Amino acid sequence: MNPSFGQRHQTALHACHECDLLQYAPHSDVQNVACCRCGGLLHRARGYQPQTSLALVVAGLFVFTLANVFPVVGLEAGGVRTATTLLGTASQLMRQDMLPVAMLVLFTGVLLPGIELLALLYLLLPLTLGRAPRGFPKVMRLIQMVHPWGMVEVFLLGVLVSLVKLAHLAQVHPGIGLWSFFALIILLATSASRFDAALLWERYQSCRATH
Amino acid sequence: MSRYPLSSAAARGWWHCGACGLLCRGVSEKRGAAAVCPRCGAEVRARKKRSVEYAWAFLLAAIICYLPANLLPIMETAMLSGTQNDTIMSGVVFLWQSGSWPLALVVFIASVLVPLLKILAMLLLLITVQCRSRWAPRQRTRLYRLLETIGPWSMLDIYVVALLVSLVQLQSLASIKAGPGAMAFGAVVVLTMLSAMCFDPRLIWDPIEENDDRQA
Numbered sequence: 001m002n003p004s005f006g007q008r009h010q011t012a013l014h015a016c017h018e019c020d021l022l023q024y025a026p027h028s029d030v031q032n033v034a035c036c037r038c039g040g041l042l043h044r045a046r047g048y049q050p051q052t053s054l055a056l057v058v059a060g061l062f063v064f065t066l067a068n069v070f071p072v073v074g075l076e077a078g079g080v081r082t083a084t085t086l087l088g089t090a091s092q093l094m095r096q097d098m099l100p101v102a103m104l105v106l107f108t109g110v111l112l113p114g115i116e117l118l119a120l121l122y123l124l125l126p127l128t129l130g131r132a133p134r135g136f137p138k139v140m141r142l143i144q145m146v147h148p149w150g151m152v153e154v155f156l157l158g159v160l161v162s163l164v165k166l167a168h169l170a171q172v173h174p175g176i177g178l179w180s181f182f183a184l185i186i187l188l189a190t191s192a193s194r195f196d197a198a199l200l201w202e203r204y205q206s207c208r209a210t211h
Numbered sequence: 212m213s214r215y216p217l218s219s220a221a222a223r224g225w226w227h228c229g230a231c232g233l234l235c236r237g238v239s240e241k242r243g244a245a246a247v248c249p250r251c252g253a254e255v256r257a258r259k260k261r262s263v264e265y266a267w268a269f270l271l272a273a274i275i276c277y278l279p280a281n282l283l284p285i286m287e288t289a290m291l292s293g294t295q296n297d298t299i300m301s302g303v304v305f306l307w308q309s310g311s312w313p314l315a316l317v318v319f320i321a322s323v324l325v326p327l328l329k330i331l332a333m334l335l336l337l338i339t340v341q342c343r344s345r346w347a348p349r350q351r352t353r354l355y356r357l358l359e360t361i362g363p364w365s366m367l368d369i370y371v372v373a374l375l376v377s378l379v380q381l382q383s384l385a386s387i388k389a390g391p392g393a394m395a396f397g398a399v400v401v402l403t404m405l406s407a408m409c410f411d412p413r414l415i416w417d418p419i420e421e422n423d424d425r426q427a
């Protein structure tokens with residue numbers, strides 16, 4: 001947030017990104033600082049170190065794979081069993097000539113969350129090893145653009161609603177994919193809550209300076 | 212002459228980089244002027260590019276899609292007893308009647324209330340900004356923040372349809388197809404999100420000078 005690095009306990013000039021009030025605010029490591037006029041977030045407390053974020057991302061990628069490989073819900077009626085994954089729902093919609101809806105499900109449920117995790121891995125792995133990843137600014141921008149469109153938690157609520165809707169029609173079985181989605185949401189929320197973009201920028205700049 | 216209030220960063224020539232959060236030196240007082248962020252290389256502006264125009268365009272498109280999204284069936288169920296078309300609202304009614312009213316409430320909020328509130332709130336924000344209104348800037352900023360958080364949740368019904376469609380393919384019992392309403396509904400969700408993303412909340416505060424922001 002501030003051009004002067006390494007002086008994180010001083011007050012520094014901040015511009016609120018929600019009301020543009022120019023103000024001096026403490027550049028604190030331990031607490032979030034809010035704008036004195038609109039209450040917007042001016043300055044974030046120090047978040048996870050890159051290695052902590054990296055661990056969360058690797059775990060996230062693991063459960064992400066599980067969540068998309070194993071069926072989320074299964075249905076049993078009249079001796080016939082059907083089960084589906086998120087990818088399976090998209091391909092079924094595609095078969096019904098609902099390409100836009102299929103794409104929406106595919107992108108918000110699978111592709112964009114996956115891209116975000118991979119992009120984070122690409123940045124965090126070199127940074128923890130003390131190297132500057134190539135194209136760091138562009139990848140940071142990509143993560144920022146992709147983030148609002150990942151809707152894994154909404155999908156999970158959708159699964160719960162469908163389970164209730166189908167319960168009268170047939171026997172429903174929650175699958176491994178469903179539990180993996182639960183784990184994925186917890187991991188994603190944990191990692192996003194204390195994701196420290198400012199710290200990554202500082203690391204990147206110091207890595208570039210020493211190499 | 213600066214058109215930004217004196218207390219704002221833009222009036223003092225400081226621009227906030229939307230990409231990396233660095234406070235950059237502005238290059239010009241003119242509206243629409245752009246600089247390059249020295250840290251990340253992104254384009255930096257005092258306010259988001261053509262914020263009001265883009266936000267209006269996406270919002271109007273969303274309003275146009277809103278009617279078919281609610282009137283056309285989002286799901287067509289073929290059963291032995293005949294076919295049944297479900298709109299968003301009839302899905303809520305079905306859940307309510309089958310006794311799962313907490314879930315009916317959740318679906319009602321996510322699929323009916325949230326899209327409507329998003330459209331009305333964006334209308335309010337855009338109109339007050341264009342009138343350079345000084346009314347309740349803090350509350351309007353809070354409303355904008357709320358819009359950003361609730362945005363994705365109206366996607367709920369799209370996922371429900373997608374799941375039902377691929378699960379219920381038991382030819383003997385029933386088969387479910389997605390209806391044209393689902394497409395329109397998905398468009399409403401995406402367009403309202405885009406509209407909110409293009410809107411710049413700093414425009415709410417631009418007509419407000421230091422002296423009158425305390426009583427607002």
Ligand SMILES: [Zn+2]
Nearest residue numbers: 001002027043
């Ligand atoms: Zn700061």
Ligand SMILES: [Zn+2]
Nearest residue numbers: 016019035038
């Ligand atoms: Zn503020």
Ligand SMILES: [Zn+2]
Nearest residue numbers: 228231248251
């Ligand atoms: Zn920047």
